Amino acid sequence: MKSLRQVKLSIAAVLLLSVGLLAMINWDIVKREAWLAEGxxxxxxxxxxxxxxxxxxxxxxxxxxxxxxxxxxxxxxxxxxxxxxxxxxxxxxxxxxxxxxxxxxxxxxxxxxxxxxxxxxxxxxxxxxxxxxxxxxxxxxxxxxxxxxxxxxxxxxxxxxxxxxxxxx
Incomplete structure (x- = not known):
């Protein structure tokens, strides 16, 4: 069984990766919106x-x-x-x-x-x-x-x- 510390680290890792993924997706959206506006x-x-x-x-x-x-x-x-x-x-x-x-x-x-x-x-x-x-x-x-x-x-x-x-x- 995992210790409380391991569970907290796992949750932190999942949250960090989720925030990173959302940031990348939003950055791509912003880039494409600029492309549509200025291309x-x-x-x-x-x-x-x-x-x-x-x-x-x-x-x-x-x-x-x-x-x-x-x-x-x-x-x-x-x-x-x-x-x-x-x-x-x-x-x-x-x-x-x-x-x-x-x-x-x-x-x-x-x-x-x-x-x-x-x-x-x-x-x-x-x-x-x-x-x-x-x-x-x-x-x-x-x-x-x-x-x-x-x-x-x-x-x-x-x-x-x-x-x-x-x-x-």
């Missing part, structure tokens, strides 16, 4: 997909038109790096080139960004799913674009789904 806006055109999953509830699988271009330009090679994209007047991204290393934003031409990409059989560019409240599926069927915020490392965070007129759904 560069880029829009990716969506490719058609099946919007439902019986096991996970209502959600839309996201596939992006630019991924086909990335696949064809990569020639089947494995890739960890960046895709350089140029944004048009509507902030919709078009493929420009691959970059092995991150380039300082000041060295890029105007309206160009770097987006992190990983290719291992399939392209991993951004989130591949958008979950929504049950019964809201019809609302999101009109989605034509995903609007993302890009941070300094080229990571994408989904901000909204947009219709053909670039209006938030």
């Amino acid at each position: 560069e806006v880029v829009r990716l055109e969506l490719a058609p997909v099946d919007p439902r999953s019986l096991m996970q509830g209502d959600y839309m699988t996201l596939n992006y038109q630019i991924m086909a271009t990335i696949r064809s330009k990569a020639d089947g090679d494995n890739l960890n790096g960046y895709v350089r994209v140029k944004r048009n007047a509507d902030l919709v991204a078009q493929f420009v080139a691959f970059e092995a290393n991150y380039l300082d934003a000041s060295t890029l031409p105007e309206n160009e960004l770097l987006l992190q990409v990983r290719l291992r059989g399939q392209v991993k560019l951004a989130t591949n799913a958008f979950f929504f409240q049950e019964g809201q599926g019809e609302r999101f069927e009109a989605a034509q674009y995903g609007e993302f915020r890009v941070n300094e490392q080229g990571e994408l965070l989904l901000d909204a789904l947009l219709d053909q007129d670039l209006q938030k759904l």
Whole structure:
């Protein structure tokens, strides 16, 4: 049987770890909120997909038109790096080139960004799913674009789904 001292130490350890975990979670939330508020806006055109999953509830699988271009330009090679994209007047991204290393934003031409990409059989560019409240599926069927915020490392965070007129759904 444990002594009172061992029980107190165990409780203190659990409390300390719990506080640490909560602090880490809240720090991540604050970082992502800042990312949404301050990140560069880029829009990716969506490719058609099946919007439902019986096991996970209502959600839309996201596939992006630019991924086909990335696949064809990569020639089947494995890739960890960046895709350089140029944004048009509507902030919709078009493929420009691959970059092995991150380039300082000041060295890029105007309206160009770097987006992190990983290719291992399939392209991993951004989130591949958008979950929504049950019964809201019809609302999101009109989605034509995903609007993302890009941070300094080229990571994408989904901000909204947009219709053909670039209006938030």
